[in-house]
Amino acid sequence: MRNQSTFYIWFVVAALWVVAFLNYFDRILITSMRDPIVNEFNLTDAQFGLLTTIFLIAYGLFSPLGGYLADKYARKTLIVFSVFVWSLMTIWTGYCRSFEEMLISRFLMGVSEACYIPAGLAMITDYHRGRSRSLATGLHMSGLYAGMALGGVGGYMADLWGWRFGFHLFGFIGVLYAMILWFTLVEYRDKERDADKKTIAGSEKKIAVGQTFRAIFQLRSFYIVLIYFAILGMANWIVNGWMPTFLKQQYALDLGAAGLSATGYIQIGSFAGVVLGGLLADYWVRKSAKGRLYAIVLGFVLGAPCLFLLSSTSTFGIAIAGMVVFGLGRGFNDANLMPLLRQIVEGRYVATAYGFLNCLSTIVGGIMVYLGGALMDAQIGLSIIYQVTAILLLCGSLGLLLVKIRW
DSSP, X not given: OGGGXXXXXXXXXXXXXXXHHHHHHHHHGGGGGHHHHHHHHTOOHHHHHHXXXXXXXXXXXXXXXXXXXXXXXXXXXXXXXXXXHHHHHHHHHTTOOSHHHHHHHHXXXXXXXXXXXXXXXXXXXXXXXXXXHHHHHHXXXXXXXXHHHHHTTHXXXXXXXXXXXXXXXXXXXXXXXXXXHHHXXXXXXXXXXXXXXXXXXXXXXXXXXXXXXXXXXXXXXXXXXXXXXXXXXXXXXXXXXXXXXXXHHHHOOOHHHHHHHHHHHHHHHHHHHHHHHHHHHHHHHHHOTTXXXXXXXXXXXXXXXXXXXXXXXXXXXXXXXXXXXXXXXXXXXXXXXXXXXXXXXXXXXXXXXXXXXXXXXXXXXXXHHHHHHHHHHTTOOHHHHHHHHHHHXXXXXXXXXXXXXXX
């Protein structure tokens, strides 16, 4: 069958890599354009942080629904819908004429993007089972890193053509790519999920929802992963949202250099991490059922102390090394979190479970982006915030050792 061939299962990874790239590029573009947006709308740091916070709150709140829809219905349809709508919202952002309008566009972008990651990761792990699962997941997640890394060029684009240009350009690219996906993606055929999809009558569907929630939340290990992922979301978004500002202030970089450095070095480590972490976990899991879990823990036993280090040093070269190793740890996580989740939660519920992880993680992360701005307004430095975050991340990672593997 076409959707079972070796070529096609890797084509799915490649096609969704582009979606992952656009997913993060569109959302992170705004962070490297701080100065022109703040100046045009006369914003405080807290208000600028709120533009990311409102996106993340919407993204988090709607992630469980996106995951549930991906488990019950066609993942392909949900993916294409998500790409199309968030691309339209990206275009709209470039036309906004007030701070309030930007808040609305960012909120709606968060709602539409919430449908993608659970569905995309579930589709990839549907196609990749066994020894290629972590590597395939990691390669897909590298698209997110590429989006984050190149999102830093927003500062240069703003200097050359104004901050609105990037939103217009990449929004139109996303709309066109959604059309391409509609004709190239094929839904994975799974007898168990196909049987579930046929149960759509009102009363029966309510039972299915309840069964899904019970299947997920009766697992103690899921709560451990939920707490860990919330801490990770806090760390990721305080880094994504404020690292350009931190580097600009700490090392007197210009806007473009700070934006590209803040995303670029971390993504170099992350690219290496998803490949090394994926290969290591796919090998390790043949020796131990907890191989994927151990790979995640190993990544942040190294990465969390380096986040602390980069926030404490006055030497830019040491900060670069710290960003690279922190990125390596993030790569180890991203290659293995969904494969690990499939060892904890039954496969038919896994997208919903990932949606709940995204929900708590992004809401906590969004609040932290806002608090970062508020604390800066109160004269509390970003270095202190990063140090506390690093300690929490190390503790949360070690807590994963309590997870029980079931599948």
